[in-house]
Amino acid sequence: MPRRRSLLRGLFIWLARVLSPRPHDRPAGSGRGPERQPGDEMVTTPLAHDVDDAPLSRDLSANVERMEKAWHHAADLVVRRFGISGGPRAALVFLKGQVDDARLDLSVVRPLQRVPLDGKDKAPMDRLVEHLEERAVHTVHLEVLSSFADAVDRVAHGYAVLLVDGEAEALAINVYTRPHRAVEEPGTEQVVRGPREGFVEDLDTNLALMRARVRHPALRFLAYRFGRYSQTRVRVLYLDGRTPPALVEEVRQRLERIEIDAIIESSYIEELIEDAPYSPFPQMLPTERPDVAAAALYEGRVVILTDGSPFALIAPVTFWSLLQASEDYYQRHLLSSFLRLLRVVLIISSVTLPALYIAAVIFHHGMLPTPLLITIAASRERVPLPAALEIFLFEVAFEAFREAGVRLPRSVGQTVGIVGGIIIGQAAVQAGLISAPVIVVIALTGLASFATPHAGLAGSMRILRFFLILMAASFGLYGILIGGGLIQVHLLALRSFGIPYLWPLSPLDLRSLKDILVRWPIWGLWSAPRPEPETADRADGAGAGGGTDPGTAAGPGSGETGSPSGAQPRRIGTPLRPQPPPGPRETRGPVRGAGRRR
Amino acid sequence: MAASYWEDNRITPLELAGIVICLVFATGAVTLPMFTSMVAQHDGWLAAPVGAIPGALVLAVVLYLDRRFPGEAFPDYSRRLLGSGLSKGVLILYEVYFLHVATLVVRESTDFLRTGFYPGASPLVLATPLLALTTYMVWHGLEIIGRTTIIVVPVQIAFTIIVTAATAAQVEPELILPLLERGVAPVLRASLIPAAWFGEVVTLAFFLSSVRGRRARAAAAFAGAGVVLALIFIGGISAGMLFGDQTGRLAYPLSSVARFVTVGGFLRIDPLAMAVWLFLTVIKVAVLQHVATTTLARLLHLKDDRPLAVPLAGLVLLLSDGLFTNKQELDAWLLSGWPVYAFCMQLLIPAGLALVAALRPQLGSGTGDAP
Numbered sequence: 008m009p010r011r012r013s014l015l016r017g018l019f020i021w022l023a024r025v026l027s028p029r030p031h032d033r034p035a036g037s038g039r040g041p042e043r044q045p046g047d048e049m050v051t052t053p054l055a056h057d058v059d060d061a062p063l064s065r066d067l068s069a070n071v072e073r074m075e076k077a078w079h080h081a082a083d084l085v086v087r088r089f090g091i092s093g094g095p096r097a098a099l100v101f102l103k104g105q106v107d108d109a110r111l112d113l114s115v116v117r118p119l120q121r122v123p124l125d126g127k128d129k130a131p132m133d134r135l136v137e138h139l140e141e142r143a144v145h146t147v148h149l150e151v152l153s154s155f156a157d158a159v160d161r162v163a164h165g166y167a168v169l170l171v172d173g174e175a176e177a178l179a180i181n182v183y184t185r186p187h188r189a190v191e192e193p194g195t196e197q198v199v200r201g202p203r204e205g206f207v208e209d210l211d212t213n214l215a216l217m218r219a220r221v222r223h224p225a226l227r228f229l230a231y232r233f234g235r236y237s238q239t240r241v242r243v244l245y246l247d248g249r250t251p252p253a254l255v256e257e258v259r260q261r262l263e264r265i266e267i268d269a270i271i272e273s274s275y276i277e278e279l280i281e282d283a284p285y286s287p288f289p290q291m292l293p294t295e296r297p298d299v300a301a302a303a304l305y306e307g308r309v310v311i312l313t314d315g316s317p318f319a320l321i322a323p324v325t326f327w328s329l330l331q332a333s334e335d336y337y338q339r340h341l342l343s344s345f346l347r348l349l350r351v352v353l354i355i356s357s358v359t360l361p362a363l364y365i366a367a368v369i370f371h372h373g374m375l376p377t378p379l380l381i382t383i384a385a386s387r388e389r390v391p392l393p394a395a396l397e398i399f400l401f402e403v404a405f406e407a408f409r410e411a412g413v414r415l416p417r418s419v420g421q422t423v424g425i426v427g428g429i430i431i432g433q434a435a436v437q438a439g440l441i442s443a444p445v446i447v448v449i450a451l452t453g454l455a456s457f458a459t460p461h462a463g464l465a466g467s468m469r470i471l472r473f474f475l476i477l478m479a480a481s482f483g484l485y486g487i488l489i490g491g492g493l494i495q496v497h498l499l500a501l502r503s504f505g506i507p508y509l510w511p512l513s514p515l516d517l518r519s520l521k522d523i524l525v526r527w528p529i530w531g532l533w534s535a536p537r538p539e540p541e542t543a544d545r546a547d548g549a550g551a552g553g554g555t556d557p558g559t560a561a562g563p564g565s566g567e568t569g570s571p572s573g574a575q576p577r578r579i580g581t582p583l584r585p586q587p588p589p590g591p592r593e594t595r596g597p598v599r600g601a602g603r604r605r
Numbered sequence: 606m607a608a609s610y611w612e613d614n615r616i617t618p619l620e621l622a623g624i625v626i627c628l629v630f631a632t633g634a635v636t637l638p639m640f641t642s643m644v645a646q647h648d649g650w651l652a653a654p655v656g657a658i659p660g661a662l663v664l665a666v667v668l669y670l671d672r673r674f675p676g677e678a679f680p681d682y683s684r685r686l687l688g689s690g691l692s693k694g695v696l697i698l699y700e701v702y703f704l705h706v707a708t709l710v711v712r713e714s715t716d717f718l719r720t721g722f723y724p725g726a727s728p729l730v731l732a733t734p735l736l737a738l739t740t741y742m743v744w745h746g747l748e749i750i751g752r753t754t755i756i757v758v759p760v761q762i763a764f765t766i767i768v769t770a771a772t773a774a775q776v777e778p779e780l781i782l783p784l785l786e787r788g789v790a791p792v793l794r795a796s797l798i799p800a801a802w803f804g805e806v807v808t809l810a811f812f813l814s815s816v817r818g819r820r821a822r823a824a825a826a827f828a829g830a831g832v833v834l835a836l837i838f839i840g841g842i843s844a845g846m847l848f849g850d851q852t853g854r855l856a857y858p859l860s861s862v863a864r865f866v867t868v869g870g871f872l873r874i875d876p877l878a879m880a881v882w883l884f885l886t887v888i889k890v891a892v893l894q895h896v897a898t899t900t901l902a903r904l905l906h907l908k909d910d911r912p913l914a915v916p917l918a919g920l921v922l923l924l925s926d927g928l929f930t931n932k933q934e935l936d937a938w939l940l941s942g943w944p945v946y947a948f949c950m951q952l953l954i955p956a957g958l959a960l961v962a963a964l965r966p967q968l969g970s971g972t973g974d975a976p
Contacts, residue, residue, distance in 0.1 A: 370722065373873055374872070483722065484876050484879070485734075488884065489735065493737075493738055495753065496742050496753060499752050500749050512756065514752055514755070515617075
């Protein structure tokens with residue numbers, strides 16, 4: 008009996024250990040320790056963990072051999088040995104294609120070979136650094152390393168690592184470059200009027216594009232490197248004094264929990280840090296446009312740039328900001344307001360139109376005026392399929408055409424359009440397989456969904472459309488009501504980094520509504536920048552409404568940009584939680600990844 | 606700090622007003638003129654203002670208790686005033702009452718749907734999606750229920766006003782004349798039904814403490830009740846002027862009013878009226894279900910009330926089908942038994958508590974000196 012009890016006890020202890028939330032075995036970024044400088048990169052899965060961490064030796068050939076072994080004689084690893092003029096032998100280790108050959112030649116190899124080393128009284132490494140800094144090109148960034156793992160890490164990141172005979176330290180020289188395309192007009196968010204620059208895959212180019220729009224030291228960066236194998240560089244940009252510190256803190260905390268093998272696109276980051284991973288709605292806004300990203304900074308949001316992806320992520324977002332195009336701010340405000348109202352109507356109809364048709368034809372004939380009813384009935388007479396099935400099948404076909412058109416090469420894509428439009432549409436009606444009103448309804452729905460500015464939102468609407476079709480086929484208008492209600496409640500409960508998704512409509516914030524369904528003139532949205540973000544909160548709340556949308560030139564952001572530390576009674580003035588309260592209803596930033604389970 | 610924003614399940618006064626409108630207007634919106642006209646014929650429209658008086662009394666009692674015990678909900682102060690055992694009994698009574706009212710509301714909606722739109726459908730099948738939606742709302746908590754009203758209630762108010770305004774051309778004011786043809790007594794008797802509807806505000810006692818702004822919430826509750834009174838009055842008088850003495854024979858007079866309206870002489874809007882009205886019902890059921898869930902969680906000493914949401918929804922679903930065999934039975938009960946029952950739960954018990962609170966001033970002020 009006592010033995011069984013101890014067994015049970017052991018089981019409970021084990022269960023408690025397994026079930027209790029365990030802090031990470033290794034605190035994030037422990038590679039650098041707590042003495043991290045503000046500008047330093049935080050690395051959640053450092054490369055150094057896979058390499059032996061012993062210090063460098065004084066013997067050049069031993070170091071080189073060790074480096075070659077660490078890289079397993081990789082095809083693109085270059086070891087270039089040479090003699091320093093008037094000094095010891097040295098070797099440069101770098102990855103071919105990751106460094107700028109011309110710069111390496113002109114600013115590193117040539118000065119070292121030609122200019123005699125001077126300053127005999129100093130330690131050799133100090134002399135070398137001084138020598139390079141004075142004679143070499145000034146843009147070159149130098150770093151002295153003592154650990155072998157760091158040296159491997161720098162090589163991986165496009166540095167040329169200089170190993171010197173007789174030195175237990177190495178010099179990392181930043182001559183990084185990578186093949187990338189030129190800045191060109193983004194393919195996704197096109198405008199008639201507005202800047203034509205778009206982000207590219209290279210992080211440094213993207214940072215330069217951002218800096219060109221925010222020339223102020225208040226632009227702050229958080230540097231990260233994610234991915235055990237990809238070691239992808241990620242930069243979080245925010246504007247000090249505009250972005251609520253709580254938002255930055257929340258983003259930081261979520262990012263620091265990422266442990267994954269590779270980050271290939273910014274969508275990886277999006278999925279890893281969003282609030283509700285099972286929601287069909289996008290909770291961050293991907294954009295290819297630097298002007299949109301810069302506007303988001305001015306509104307007090309956070310922009311996340313990922314190396315290798317031309318899409319910057321903007322967080323937080325609301326439902327409305329996904330319905331807004333950057334051009335709303337570049338054209339006359341009356342037109343923009345009209346377009347915004349039109350988009351709301353279109354997005355609602357893109358979800359409900361097929362369902363409403365089903366409800367009217369199957370359940371609520373009374374809703375339709377008699378002549379229209381007769382027209383529909385006449386065209387449906389030859390069709391053997393029930394209306395719901397008809398809509399469903401053709402909606403599936405429509406999605407198939409769209410998918411085929413997107414994936415196929417452009418020249419073939421047009422053929423798909425012709426096949427879809429003429430053969431299927433025309434022939435199916437003539438053959439009596441599908442009634443003409445169904446084609447009209449599907450075409451209108453497709454048109455409405457194409458009018459949504461952001462593909463992410465249009466995509467979630469495509470899924471929900473099928474859900475509503477199902478509900479309408481089962482319960483008619485009542486089903487649409489319940490289905491719409493479920494979607495509405497989901498939207499109400501959804502938050503993006505603490506901002507309610509439907510804000511400022513619900514929770515209601517009348518002042519901020521003027522940049523939601525309509526676009527107020529810029530002079531009405533604009534207010535003087537706040538000198539003290541912490542104390543000026545109340546004054547700002549009384550001022551002009553904030554922009555929830557990309558493009559508000561210096562949007563004052565009474566809402567989202569409001570500092571959470573101000574004791575403001577209004578709900579939305581302080582939308583961000585400084586620290587998520589522990590509780591059952593707490594939203595969490597889920598972090599999953601292959602590297603996490605260990 | 607911004608912590609107040611993150612205290613879940615707190616709502617704004619505006620949302621409270623929306624909830625009050627849903628609580629009272631949801632079931633009353635479509636059927637109320639029928640009940641009052643059954644009793645008072647063409648004087649039925651007078652019953653709503655008279656019935657609002659006891660409703661205001663209930664609201665005053667609830668607000669008095671809230672002011673007396675700030676930050677405490679009904680279960681807290683009933684325990685203070687009545688002691689642990691008795692208060693448990695009262696809470697069980699209310700638990701049954703809220704489930705019962707939720708059942709009645711669900712039943713009325715499914716009856717409405719079956720009569721008007723889906724004659725062949727089973728009430729269980731019709732009630733299931735409705736309760737799925739309300740349970741989803743309850744799962745997310747009071748805050749989401751409150752924020753739903755911000756979107757739905759303005760639509761409902763606009764809709765009621767537009768429908769009655771659009772029928773203005775066809776009304777015959779002489780249909781409600783002569784006033785008080787058979788004296789005051791029928792009007793008073795008819796006012797019992799709207800009184801029971803207005804009395805639904807007793808539900809507020811269970812969550813008033815989670816509304817921001819102590820003064821603003823009292824004002825918001827009364828404002829919400831005032832808006833409902835105006836809507837019921839407008840609806841009742843327009844039904845009276847359109848149908849006269851026949852109003853009592855129409856199952857859903859306001860739905861019939863909506864049938865007079867077409868958009869551009871082309872599109873009929875009564876299915877839309879149904880949709881809008883139903884969403885109010887959804888919110889009402891969600892509020893009742895929320896209160897029932899939290900009360901039961903409190904009775905069972907559970908920290909998290911959400912696991913109870915689904916079983917209680919199932920109970921409501923089954924009761925809504927099993928409690929009454931048909932609409933006539935339901936209506937008969939709503940006319941006879943319901944006002945008495947509602948009077949006890951809505952006015953008698955809260956007023957008794959208020960009386961105890963008034964007689965024992967040493968209790969209260971909510972400083973935590975509880976037994």
